[in-house]
Amino acid sequence: MEKMIRCAIVGCGVIGPLHAGAIAGVDRAQLVAVCDIDPQKADALAKEYGATAYTDYAQMLKDERIDLVHVCVPSGMHADFGVMAAKAGKNVLVEKPIDITLEAADRLIAACKEAGVMLSCISQHRFDDAIEAVIAGRDAGKFGQLNFGGSHTKWFRSQEYYDSAGWRGTWEMDGGGALMNQSVHYVDMLQYIMGDVEEIYAYCATRSHVRIEVEDLAVASVKFKSGALGMIEGNTTANPGFYTRLDIYGDQGGAVIQDDALIDWRMADGSPCPDVVEGADGKPGGAATATIYGEGHRRQIEDVVDALLSGRPPRITGEEGRKPLAIILAIYESARTGKPVRL
Numbered sequence: 001m002e003k004m005i006r007c008a009i010v011g012c013g014v015i016g017p018l019h020a021g022a023i024a025g026v027d028r029a030q031l032v033a034v035c036d037i038d039p040q041k042a043d044a045l046a047k048e049y050g051a052t053a054y055t056d057y058a059q060m061l062k063d064e065r066i067d068l069v070h071v072c073v074p075s076g077m078h079a080d081f082g083v084m085a086a087k088a089g090k091n092v093l094v095e096k097p098i099d100i101t102l103e104a105a106d107r108l109i110a111a112c113k114e115a116g117v118m119l120s121c122i123s124q125h126r127f128d129d130a131i132e133a134v135i136a137g138r139d140a141g142k143f144g145q146l147n148f149g150g151s152h153t154k155w156f157r158s159q160e161y162y163d164s165a166g167w168r169g170t171w172e173m174d175g176g177g178a179l180m181n182q183s184v185h186y187v188d189m190l191q192y193i194m195g196d197v198e199e200i201y202a203y204c205a206t207r208s209h210v211r212i213e214v215e216d217l218a219v220a221s222v223k224f225k226s227g228a229l230g231m232i233e234g235n236t237t238a239n240p241g242f243y244t245r246l247d248i249y250g251d252q253g254g255a256v257i258q259d260d261a262l263i264d265w266r267m268a269d270g271s272p273c274p275d276v277v278e279g280a281d282g283k284p285g286g287a288a289t290a291t292i293y294g295e296g297h298r299r300q301i302e303d304v305v306d307a308l309l310s311g312r313p314p315r316i317t318g319e320e321g322r323k324p325l326a327i328i329l330a331i332y333e334s335a336r337t338g339k340p341v342r343l
Contacts, residue, residue: 005029005305006065008090010057010081011072012036012045015095019070020049022297029068029305035060057081061088067308068093068118074165075180076173079104082119083111091118093304097184097328098321100175105325109318120304120314121321124296125185126192127303130262133274134193134248134255142267144252149194149222149230153183156241162212169212177206177214179328183234186244188324189257190222193248194230197327199223199342204335208237220331232331 007023009016012034023031035054036042046053054060061069061084069085071078071094079099082092092112098105098121112119125131137143155178167173174181191197202220209216216237222230246257253267265273300316307314330341 003028003309005067005308006032007068007070008033008035008051008060008063008066009045009070009072010035010060010085011074011095012038012041013072016041016070016072017045018294018297019072019095019301020045022294022301023070024049025294025298026302026305028309029301032065033060033063057084061085061090066090068304071095074167074173075175076100076104076167079108082108086111086115086117086119089115089117091304091308093120093122093301094321096122096188096321097175097180097325098318099325100171100173100180102322102326102329105318105322109322112318118304118308118314119318120300120307120316121318122297122300123185123188123316123321123324124300125189125260126316127296127299128257128260130257130260131189131192133262134246134257137253137255137265137267137274138193138248142253142269142271143248143250143255144268146194146224146226146228146248146250148228148247148249149190149224150233150245150247151183151186151190151231152233152235152243152245152247153178153186154233154235154238154242154244155182156239157182157209157216157236159209159211162209169209169214171213174214176328176332177212177218178216178234178236179204179218179232179331180214182236183218183232184324184328186246187232187234187327189246190230190232191323191327193246194224194226194228196225196323197222197330197343198225199340200327200330200334201340202232202331202334204332208239215335218331218335220334232327 042053162169204215204218220232256264
């Protein structure tokens, strides 16, 4: 029988069921256990996928069947739950962000290394067809020298969203607002494509929501180590909600990814836009699989499973998961101090 990676999920709320569905779509993965402090949530998810339900996380970690723990609890608990899994000899896949402080992220990375287990952090958009096409174009020199990169998240979150759970909109558990919770993926995509960030100058504000400690709007100017410039926008005030967009421009061409689809690709050499579906207006409409909800998670989980079975590192390590966290924390520091922050 082909070797299977047996998975467990801790946290059966909003994102846990998405992980469960993604695991079901990976041939060599099987969900065997779930855990939540709410027994109804745990029982419902376990019943749907034929897994064992737990309400005691420490007890679940004693389950010898488990190879990989998916940490889907609130952001400020990621390192604590991940460290517990590592100490129990389980591999760890933690939802974004890796945690909300660099100290916590480093503690989790160190614990997994000490225990000799794998650590990966969810950044499912790195597996989008559009992102992979832009990375391939960059590596082939299609863009020439990269000069500008922009990350824009123009979303809306209602007051009810922030009121729906005590941890939302708090520094202690959410770790931030529009940047840390909603924009982290596109911040990660920006540095993944453009390279390491050298310096940031930023403003943050709370404009449209009450009873939250964190920002619902942020803008930052970015200088990359390559000398390229850029900007980051995180926004949950854009009622009724608009789009996420990446702008990547070099001296030989550029590309725009909007809502995970490659919508523009213009190269000085005239090379055609890769792997896109034509929209009704004849313009690129994005890769065919870019809009399938959960596909990025499935692809990343498949990568983690293959890495575990083959003995290679996952494409997204704990160190990679730390990078967007460091950028976002630098934005917060700059906004607090009114000064540029060097990374």
